Amino acid sequence: xxxxxxxxxxxxxxxxxxxxxxxxxxxxxxxxxxxxxxxxxxxxxxxxxxxxxxxxxxxxxxxxxxxxxxxxxxxxxxxxxxxxxxxxxxxxxxxxxxxxxxxxxxxxxxxxxxxxxxxxxxxxxxxxxxxxxxxxxxxxxxxxxxxxxxxxxxxxxxxxxxxxxxxxxxxxxxxxxxxxxxxxxxxxxxxxxxxxxxxxxxxxxxxxxxxxxxxxxxxxxxxxxxxxxxxxxxxxxxxxxxxxxxxxxxxxxxxxxxxxxxxxxxxxxxxxxxxxxxxxxxxxxxxxxxxxxxxxxxxxxxxxxxxxxxxxxxxxxxxxxxxxxxxxxxxxxxxxxxxxxxxxxxxxxxxxxxxxxxxxxxxxxxxxxxxxxxxxxxxxxxxxxxxxxxxxxxxxxxxxxxxxxxxxxxxxxxxxxxxxxxxxxxxxxxxxxxxxxxxxxxxxxxxxxxxxxxxxxxxxxxxxxxxxxxxxxxxxxxxxxxxxxxxxxxxxxxxxxxxxxxxxxxxxxxxxxxxxxxxxxxxxxxxxxxxxxxxxxxxxxxxxxxxxxxxxxxxxxxxxxxxxxxxxxxxxxxxxxxxxxxxxxxxxxxxxxxxxxxxxxxxxxxxxxxxxxxxxxxxxxxxxxxxxxxxxxxxxxxxxxxxxxxxxxxxxxxxxxxxxxxxxxxxxxx
Amino acid sequence: xxxxxxxxxxxxxxxxxxxxxxxxxxxxxxxxxxxxxxxxxxxxxxx
Numbered sequence: 001x002x003x004x005x006x007x008x009x010x011x012x013x014x015x016x017x018x019x020x021x022x023x024x025x026x027x028x029x030x031x032x033x034x035x036x037x038x039x040x041x042x043x044x045x046x047x048x049x050x051x052x053x054x055x056x057x058x059x060x061x062x063x064x065x066x067x068x069x070x071x072x073x074x075x076x077x078x079x080x081x082x083x084x085x086x087x088x089x090x091x092x093x094x095x096x097x098x099x100x101x102x103x104x105x106x107x108x109x110x111x112x113x114x115x116x117x118x119x120x121x122x123x124x125x126x127x128x129x130x131x132x133x134x135x136x137x138x139x140x141x142x143x144x145x146x147x148x149x150x151x152x153x154x155x156x157x158x159x160x161x162x163x164x165x166x167x168x169x170x171x172x173x174x175x176x177x178x179x180x181x182x183x184x185x186x187x188x189x190x191x192x193x194x195x196x197x198x199x200x201x202x203x204x205x206x207x208x209x210x211x212x213x214x215x216x217x218x219x220x221x222x223x224x225x226x227x228x229x230x231x232x233x234x235x236x237x238x239x240x241x242x243x244x245x246x247x248x249x250x251x252x253x254x255x256x257x258x259x260x261x262x263x264x265x266x267x268x269x270x271x272x273x274x275x276x277x278x279x280x281x282x283x284x285x286x287x288x289x290x291x292x293x294x295x296x297x298x299x300x301x302x303x304x305x306x307x308x309x310x311x312x313x314x315x316x317x318x319x320x321x322x323x324x325x326x327x328x329x330x331x332x333x334x335x336x337x338x339x340x341x342x343x344x345x346x347x348x349x350x351x352x353x354x355x356x357x358x359x360x361x362x363x364x365x366x367x368x369x370x371x372x373x374x375x376x377x378x379x380x381x382x383x384x385x386x387x388x389x390x391x392x393x394x395x396x397x398x399x400x401x402x403x404x405x406x407x408x409x410x411x412x413x414x415x416x417x418x419x420x421x422x423x424x425x426x427x428x429x430x431x432x433x434x435x436x437x438x439x440x441x442x443x444x445x446x447x448x449x450x451x452x453x454x455x456x457x458x459x460x461x462x463x464x465x466x467x468x469x470x471x472x473x474x475x476x477x478x479x480x481x482x483x484x485x486x487x488x489x490x491x492x493x494x495x496x497x498x499x500x501x502x503x504x505x506x507x508x509x510x511x512x513x514x515x516x517x518x519x520x521x522x523x524x525x526x527x528x529x530x531x532x533x534x535x536x537x538x539x540x541x542x543x544x545x546x547x548x549x550x551x552x553x554x555x556x557x558x559x560x561x562x563x564x565x566x567x568x569x570x571x572x573x574x575x576x577x578x579x580x581x582x583x584x585x586x587x588x589x590x591x592x593x594x595x596x597x598x599x600x601x602x603x604x605x606x607x608x609x610x611x612x613x614x615x616x617x618x619x620x621x622x623x624x625x626x627x628x629x630x631x632x633x634x635x636x637x638x639x640x641x642x643x644x645x646x647x648x649x650x651x652x653x654x655x656x657x658x659x660x661x662x663x664x665x666x667x668x669x670x
Numbered sequence: 671x672x673x674x675x676x677x678x679x680x681x682x683x684x685x686x687x688x689x690x691x692x693x694x695x696x697x698x699x700x701x702x703x704x705x706x707x708x709x710x711x712x713x714x715x716x717x
Contacts, residue, residue: 417695421703437695442687446680496684503681510688521708529715 005061006198009068014041016072020079022102024288030109031222035266036292038215042191043295043359044071046302049190050362053168060166061197116232122508123232126239129519133248134210140527141207141252143535145543145592147526147550148425151206151254152585154180158189159196159205160590164597170370174600175582183376185363187302188256200593203540209258210251216262217242219269220490226272227459229494236508237494240440243515244486245423245522246431246479252524253425256303261483263300264310267293268465271317272458287351290318294355301360305375306473306481308364311356313468315348317461322347395475400428403477411477416441422525424552431479432486433522435514439507440489447492450499459495463488526550544568545588557584559661563622564588566657566664571596571620578618578667580629589622606632614669621653621665633665 018037021028028036048067053059080099117124146156158181161171168190170182188208195205217238224234242248250258270293297314301307322344327337364374372389373380379390402419403411416437418430444463451459466488476482493511497504526548535543545553546561546568560583567588571577573595580602583589589598599616603609609629613621623629633653640651650668657664695701 417698418704419698419700421700422707434692434695438688438691442684442691446684500677500681500684503677506685507688520712521704523708523711525707525711529711529717532715 002198002200005065009065009072009198012072012076013044013068014038016076016079017041017044019099019102020075022079022105025105028289028292029222029225030105031218031225032269032289035215035218035222035269038211039266039292039296039299042299044068045194046187046190046299046359049193050168053162053166053190054362057165057167057169059162059168061200064194064197113235116235120232120508122505122512123235123239125512126236126243126515129515130239130242133242133519134214137210137248137251138207140524140532141210142204143532143543144206144252144527144548145545146202146206146254146587147545147548147553148253148255149552150426152545152553152587153177154184155189155192155254155256156202156205157181157586158184158186159193160587160594160598162186162190162193163197163594164590172600174602177586179377181586183367183371185302185304185307185360187299187360187363188259188304191259192254196594200595201540202592202594206252206254209253209255212259212262213242213247213251216247216258216265216487219262219265220487222269223265223272223462223487224491224494226269227456227462227491227495228498229491230498233494233497233504236497236511237490240435240493240511240515241487241490243433243435243518244431244483245433245518246425246427246483247486248518248522249423249425249431249524250480255425255480257480257483260300260304260306260310260481261487263296263303264314264469264484265487267296267300267310267314268317268462269293270296271314271321271465272462290347290351291355293318294352295359297352298356298359298361301356302363303360305378307360308375309472310469311360313465313472315352315356317465318352319344319348321461399475399477402429408477412482415477415479423522424526425524426480428478428480432483433514433518435511435518436486436489438514439511440486440493443492443496444489446499447495450495459491462491526552541569541592544592559659560584560588562659563657563662563664567596568592570656575619576617577620577622577664578613578616579622580627581624583622602629613667618667620656621667623663623665625661625663630663633663 014037017040018033021033021036021040024033024036045068048064048071049059052063052067056063117127146152154177157177161181162168168186171178173179173182191208192205195208196202220241221234221238224237225231229237247258247261270289293314297311301311323340326340326343367376368374371377374388375390376388377391379386379393380388381393402414406414415429416432418432418434420427420430423431447459448463450456451463466484470476470482470485473481493507497507500507527550531548535548538547544565545557546565549558549561567577568591571591573591573593574597575591576597576599577589578599578601579589580600586598590596599618601609601612601616601618601621603612609632621629621633623633633655636652637655652668653665654668655663655665
C-alpha cells in the first residue's frame with residue numbers, strides 16, 4: 001500500500017504537469033517540457049509540504065497525499081479539458097491538449113531517438129553506458145543506506161525533525177549541528193522527505209539527486225539545441241555531461257550539489273528564449289519560460305546557502321535580456337532606455353522574481369526574523385561595514401593545505417588534474433573527471449573564441465552566466481560546488497563537433513573512451529564488492545549503516561554501530577528515544593522509516609531529568625557509560641532489585657542494549 | 671585561407687591540445703595509485 005500510494009502520487013503529479021505543458025509545445029521543446037514538468041512537480045511537492053508543515057503544522061503522509069492528489073487532479077482536468085489555446089497552436093482543427101497527443105509525441109520522440117542511436121555506434125555506446133550507470137546507481141542506492149557524512153549529519157536529520165513534529169519549525173539549539181539544521185535552506189530536504197514519508201522507509205531517498213542529474217542532462221540537450229547545435233551532437237553533449245564522477249557518485253547520496261547545478265542549468269535553459277521552432281530570437285514575452293526559470297531559481301535559492309549567488313546572477317541575466325529585447329525590438333518601437341528598463345524590470349518582478357521568492361525566499365526571511373540575519377550564521381559586510389552580524393566571517397570548513405598554498409587562479413587547475421587516489425562524493429581535490437580537462441576545457445576555449453568571431457550572442461550569454469557563477473563562487477576550486485562548468489564544456493563540445501563535422505568522429509571516439517574510463521573508475525570506495533555480496537543476501541531491515549561500516553565513517557563511527565543497529569531493529573513507530581549527549585550523527589537515532597522520535601534530554605539533577613523524560617514522552621534512553629545519567633539509571637535499578645518486590649512497582653529503567661560505550665534502557669513512567 | 675583549410679588547422683590544433691592535456695592528466699603522480707585502487711576494486715568485483 002505504501003509503495004502503491006508513492007507510485008500513484010508521483011505518476012499523477014508529474015504526468016499532470018507534463019500534460020499541462022503540452023499546450024506550450026510551440027514555445028517549449030519536448031526536452032524542455034520534461035524538465036518543466038519536473039520543476040513544476042517539484043514546486044508542487046515543496047509548496048504543499050510547506051503549506052502543511054509551516055502554516056498548518058500537519059505534515060503527515062495522508063494529508064500530503066490527498067492534497068497533492070487534489071491539486072494534480074485539478075491540473076490534469078484543466079490540462080485535458082480547457083479549450084483555451086495558446087497563440088500559434090500548430091493545428092487549429094486539432095482537439096485541445098489531450099493525453100493521447102502527449103502519448104503520441106512521446107512515442108514519436110522515442111522512435112526518433114532510437115533511429116539516431118542506430119545511425120551512430122559511438123552515441124549508442126555512450127547511451128548504453130549511461131543506462132548501465134543509471135541502473136547501477138539505482139541498484140547501489142537501493143541496496144545501501146545513506147552513508148555520507150553530511151547526509152547523516154544534517155540533510156537527513158532535517159527531514160527527520162520535520163517528520164517527527166509534522167511541522168517545519170526550529171529545533172532547540174543544543175549543539176552546533178542543531179544550529180545548522182535550523183538555518184539551512186530546506187527545499188531539497190523536503191524532497192528527501194517526500195521520498196520517505198509515503199514509503200515509510202528511507203531506502204530510496206538517497207536516489208533523490210538522480211532525478212536532478214537527469215534533469216541536468218535534459219537541460220544540456222535543450223540548451224544545445226537553442227545554441228543551434230545539431231540534434232545528434234546535442235545528444236552527445238547531454239549524455240557526456242552525466243559522465244562526471246561527482247555527478248555519478250552524488251546521484252546516490254543525500255547531498256544537494258547535483259541538485260544545485262541541475263537547477264541552475266534548468267533555469268539557464270529556460271532563460272534562453274531563442275526557440276528552435278521560431279528560428280530566431282523570440283520576440284513575444286516568454287511568460288511561461290520565465291516563470292519556469294523563476295521557479296527553478298527559487299528552488300535553487302532554497303536549496304543551499306550559495307543559492308542567493310545563483311539567484312542574483314540569473315536575475316541580472318533576465319533583466320538584461322528583457323532590457324535588450326525591449327530596447328532593440330522594432331515591435332515595441334524602440335521605447336527608449338528608461339522605458340525599456342522599467343518594462344524589463346516589471347516583467348522580471350512579475351514573471352521571475354515572484355516565483356523565485358515564493359519558492360526560495362521563505363528560508364532567508366525566516367532566518368532574518370529569528371536570527372536577525374538572512375544568511376545566519378554568516379556575517380555580511382561590505383567595505384568594512386557590517387550589514388548583518390553573524391558568528392562566522394567566511395566558510396567554516398577549512399580548505400586543504402595544498403589549496404591554501406596556491407593562488408586563486410591555479411587552485412581550480414590543480415583540482416581539475418585530479419591529484420586523488422579515489423573519487424568520493426565530496427572529494428575536494430578531484431571529481432570532475434577526465435572529460436572536463438581533456439575535451440571540454442579546450443572545447444570551451446574554442447567555442448568562446450568562435451562565438452566572439454561569429455557574434456553568437458546566445459552562446460556568449462550562456463558563457464557569461466556560467467562564468468560569472470564560477471568566478472563569483474568563493475569556493476570555485478571545489479568540484480562539487482561548480483559542476484555546472486562541465487555543462488558549459490559539454491555545450492562547447494557539441495558546438496565543436498558541429499564545426500568539425502566528419503573530422504569530429506575521432507573526438508566522438510575519444511569522448512567514448514573517456515566515458516568508459518569514467519564509468520569504470522567512478523566507484524565509491526565505500527561501496528565495496530564484498531559489501532555488495534553481503535548486502536544482496538540481507539533483508540531490507542538489516543541493510544543498515546552499522547552493517548555497512550563505510551570507510552569514510554568507520555574510523556569515527558565504529559563504536560556507534562552497535563546501538564545504531566539496535567535502534568534500527570527495535571524502535572517502532574511512535575517510540576521516543578531520549579539521548580543525553582551530543583551524538584556523532586542524529587540520523588541513525590531514528591528508525592529507517594523516521595517514524596520514531598528523538599529528543600535531547602539533559603539535566604543537572606535526577607528529579608528534573610526524570611520530569612523532562614516524562615515531558616518528552618521518552619520510551620527509550622540512550623546514555624554514555626559512566627555518565628551522570630548512567631549512574632542514575634544504575635542506582636535506580638539497584639533500588640528496584642533490592643526493594644521492588646515489596647511493592648508492585650514497575651522497573652523504571654530496563655536496560656535492553658549495552659556495549660562498552662553505550663546503554664539503551666526502556667523507560668517506564670509511573 | 672580557405673574555410674576547409676582553416677578547419678583542418680583548427681582540428682589539428684585541437685587534437686594536439688587534447689593529446690597534451692591527456693598526457694598531463696594521466697601522468698600526475700597520484701594516477702598510478704588511483705588506477706591501482708580501481709583495478710583492485712574490479713578484481714574484487716569479479717572474484
